[in-house]
Amino acid sequence: MQLETQTNSDLHRVVIVGGGAGGLELATRLGKSMGRKKKAHITLIDSSRTHVWKPLLHEIAAGSMNPDKHELEYIAQAHWNHFHFRLGRMDGMNRDKKEVYVAPYFDEDIEVIPRRTFKYDTLIIAVGSTTNDFGISGAREHCIALDTQSQAERFHKQLTNALIRAQTQVEPIQAGQLEVVIVGAGATGVELAAELHNTTRELASFGLDKIDPDKDIKISIIEASDRVLPALPPKLSMAVDVELRKLRVHVYAGERVTEVTNKGVYTHSGRFIPSALVVWAAGIKAPDFLKELDGLEVNRINQLVVKRTLQTSNDENVFAFGDCAACPWPGHDENVPPRAQSAHQQASMLVKTVKARVAGKDKLPEYTYRDYGSLVNLGRYSTVGSLMGAIAGGSMYIEGLFARLMYQSLYQMHLMALHGFFAVMLQILARLITRRTEARVKLH
Ligand SMILES: Cc1cc2nc3c(=O)[nH]c(=O)nc-3n(C[C@H](O)[C@H](O)[C@H](O)COP(=O)(O)OP(=O)(O)OC[C@H]3O[C@@H](n4cnc5c(N)ncnc54)[C@H](O)[C@@H]3O)c2cc1C
Numbered sequence: 001m002q003l004e005t006q007t008n009s010d011l012h013r014v015v016i017v018g019g020g021a022g023g024l025e026l027a028t029r030l031g032k033s034m035g036r037k038k039k040a041h042i043t044l045i046d047s048s049r050t051h052v053w054k055p056l057l058h059e060i061a062a063g064s065m066n067p068d069k070h071e072l073e074y075i076a077q078a079h080w081n082h083f084h085f086r087l088g089r090m091d092g093m094n095r096d097k098k099e100v101y102v103a104p105y106f107d108e109d110i111e112v113i114p115r116r117t118f119k120y121d122t123l124i125i126a127v128g129s130t131t132n133d134f135g136i137s138g139a140r141e142h143c144i145a146l147d148t149q150s151q152a153e154r155f156h157k158q159l160t161n162a163l164i165r166a167q168t169q170v171e172p173i174q175a176g177q178l179e180v181v182i183v184g185a186g187a188t189g190v191e192l193a194a195e196l197h198n199t200t201r202e203l204a205s206f207g208l209d210k211i212d213p214d215k216d217i218k219i220s221i222i223e224a225s226d227r228v229l230p231a232l233p234p235k236l237s238m239a240v241d242v243e244l245r246k247l248r249v250h251v252y253a254g255e256r257v258t259e260v261t262n263k264g265v266y267t268h269s270g271r272f273i274p275s276a277l278v279v280w281a282a283g284i285k286a287p288d289f290l291k292e293l294d295g296l297e298v299n300r301i302n303q304l305v306v307k308r309t310l311q312t313s314n315d316e317n318v319f320a321f322g323d324c325a326a327c328p329w330p331g332h333d334e335n336v337p338p339r340a341q342s343a344h345q346q347a348s349m350l351v352k353t354v355k356a357r358v359a360g361k362d363k364l365p366e367y368t369y370r371d372y373g374s375l376v377n378l379g380r381y382s383t384v385g386s387l388m389g390a391i392a393g394g395s396m397y398i399e400g401l402f403a404r405l406m407y408q409s410l411y412q413m414h415l416m417a418l419h420g421f422f423a424v425m426l427q428i429l430a431r432l433i434t435r436r437t438e439a440r441v442k443l444h
Contacts, residue, residue, distance in 0.1 A: 003117045004043075004086065011041040012358045015100055015120040017090045019046040019074055021054055022322035022343030023126035025417040029351045031083030040358050042083035043118060045102060046074055049087060052149045053414050054128070055340050058188055060152040061279070062195035063159070063203065064379065067149055069431075077418065088113060090127070095294045095315055098123070122317060122357055124350060125304060127290070129323035129338055132283035132301065138260035139183075143280035146188060155279065159196075160203065162276055166216065167208045176274035178217045181265050183257050184282030185223035186231065187376050190240055192279060193219050194378035197247045220250040220273055222265060224282070227253055231337075232374050232386070235397055239384045240376055247381065257282075284338055286324040299326045303335075308366035309353065310346060319353070321346040321367075329369050336369040340410060344417070345370060375407040383407050 014034075016027050027044040034040040050071040052060070059065035078085035088102035098120050105113035131145035144155045159180070166173045180196060182189045196219050204211045211217070221228065221244070227237045228244065228251060244251055255267040264274035286302035297305040297313045303326035305313045310327065312318045321327070322343035327336040336342050346367055353364050373396075375385030383403040387396045398406065415424045 002114050003119075011038065013041045013043070013119055013121045014124065014354055015043045015045065015118050015122070016124045016126060017045045017100065018126035018128060018322070018324070019044050019048075019051055019085075020126060020128045020322065020343070021340045021414060022347045023124070024051050024072075024074075024077070025344060025414065026124065026126070026347040026350050027083045028077065028081045028418050029347070030354055031078070031081040033351070034355065034358065035082035040354065043086060044074065044078065044083055045086045045088055045090060045100070045118065047087075047089040048148070049074060050149070051077070053340070053411060055411070057146045057149065057152040058192040059195055060149065061144075061146055061155040061159075062192060062379075063156050063199040064195050067153065071149070072418065086116070086118070088116065090125075091289055092292070093123070093294050095296075095318065098317065120317070122354060123319065124354075125290075125318065125320040125324060126322045126343070126347075127287050127324045129284040129286050129303075131280050132285040133280055134283065136257055136260065139257070139280055142260045142262055143183065143278045145280050146192070155277065158277055159200070163200070163203055163208055163211060167210045173211065173216045176218075176264070177276055178211070179264075179273075179275045180217075180219050180277045180279070181273055181275040182219070182221045182279045182281055183260075183265065184280065185221045185225075185228035185251065185253070186281065187229065187374070189221050189223070189279075189281040190228055190244060191377055191379070192281065193221055193244060193249045194247060194381055197249060198379045198381070214248070218250065219247075220252060220275075222252045222255050222257055222267060222273065224256045225253065229376065232376070233397075236374065236376065236384055236386055239382075239397075239399065240378065243378050243382050243384075247378075284323060290324060308368075309364045310350060310367055311364070319350065321350060327367060327369075336367075337371075340414070341372060342369055344410075344413060347417070373406075375403055375410075377404065377407045 016023050030042045035042045050073055052067055052071045056065055060067045074085040088105050090100055091103045092101040100118045102116045104111050104115045130147045133139035146152050166178055182193055200217045201213045204213050228241050229237045257265055258268050259266040260278055264272055266272050290302045290304055291298050304320035306320050306325045306327050310319045310321050312320055323338040329336045349365050349367050356364055373385055373387040377383045384399040385403045387398055
């Protein structure tokens with residue numbers, strides 16, 4: 001096993017595992033402040049070479065967003081912001097030796113990077129979550145999850161292939177041939193349904209004249225609860241339900257999926273919904289390897305149990321945040337929700353935490369989740385949401401352009417944390433200009 005000798009080893013070694021919505025913001029901000037001034041040695045480890053903000057994945061899957069325009073090379077971000085990037089998948093650790101183990105990295109079955117060990121003084125785990133299929137028969141084999149960019153791109157490819165096949169086949173389009181079923185009517189499921197409604201029509205309009213979208217393309221959502229968006233206020237659910245019905249998205253509420261086959265989906269009431277493509281978007285869990293991380297405490301969905309300082313419950317040198325952490329939410333029966341806005345807030349706090357640890361301070365900040373509300377974007381059709389807390393002084397229902405701008409602001413905040421204000425303004429301007437010479441959907 002190769003030991004990575006982090007240079008300047010007299011410096012405090014901060015190792016961040018997972019460069020997603022939270023981890024990349026943290027690495028960038030620590031690099032810009034502490035890495036640049038040689039006050040700490042910051043290393044980010046991620047299993048991918050590039051970063052795409054996860055809440056964009058349903059747009060990539062539907063084809064309304066071209067990932068090439070939104071992905072960021074970790075190695076370049078590290079170079080610009082004074083941290084070190086190492087490619088690889090963490091698969092273990094030794095807490096006594098303060099070591100993190102990273103599996104060998106393969107490309108097309110060829111080992112490119114051998115197994116490595118990284119030493120840390122502060123370890124911060126931000127490896128996100130994956131879809132939870134609850135072990136439903138056939139779900140793993142026949143459903144696509146939207147956990148990674150490659151899964152989203154794979155879905156998009158299958159969708160365009162299905163449309164091209166329908167266009168070019170000699171026989172008439174069969175019932176069910178162009179049906180997409182989405183399991184789970186949370187924000188991801190309903191947003192994906194609306195995006196798919198739009199992009200399949202755009203795709204069909206690019207010369208696929210044999211396809212009649214209203215007749216041939218069917219989009220269904222199956223939800224175990226009795227309403228869409230069960231975790232959000234009923235008023236939001238109702239507004240979204242009305243919009244989905246206008247788009248002729250079939251909502252099967254109160255139906256629990258019992259089996260998925262290559263022909264479609266069975267539910268507990270005996271219903272069978274035929275499908276060419278099934279997306280699983282119901283529930284999350286943290287990655288399985290966290291269960292065996294040298295005795296760190298996990299909950300029933302593998303999240304590392306952390307205190308409000310974001311230190312793991314049984315090791316003060318190991319922190320976790322974002323989707324992979326079960327962080328208490330005082331005054332609530334549940335933990336801090338797994339959202340990009342919580343990962344963003346926690347990353348901001350951890351910048352202060354790391355500075356305090358490097359300065360040798362014992363008292364660390366405690367995290368309080370600020371819920372600014374929930375926004376659901378139904379593509380070009382509508383955006384609805386509820387604003388909470390300081391902005392609205394309680395809970396306020398919003399929709400339309402204001403809601404859309406608020407929705408987009410979360411991504412802009414992420415980009416600003418990575419690139420700064422002026423670079424983001426220039427990016428927005430550049431996109432406004434190039435939009436006129438590009439198709440609104442990804443055609444391949
Ligand atoms: C389609 C979709 C839409 C969403 N929309 C919204 C929204 O509108 N608003 C909102 O607030 N939230 C939304 N979310 C949830 C949001 O994306 C997550 O809460 C957020 O990304 C969590 O951030 P994170 O940093 O914890 O993890 P992630 O952003 O998932 O990043 C985890 C990183 O860890 C890396 N990684 C994983 N395992 C390992 C390993 N073993 N070793 C090394 N690296 C590893 C991954 O490659 C990834 O880069 C959405 C999620 C999805 C899937």
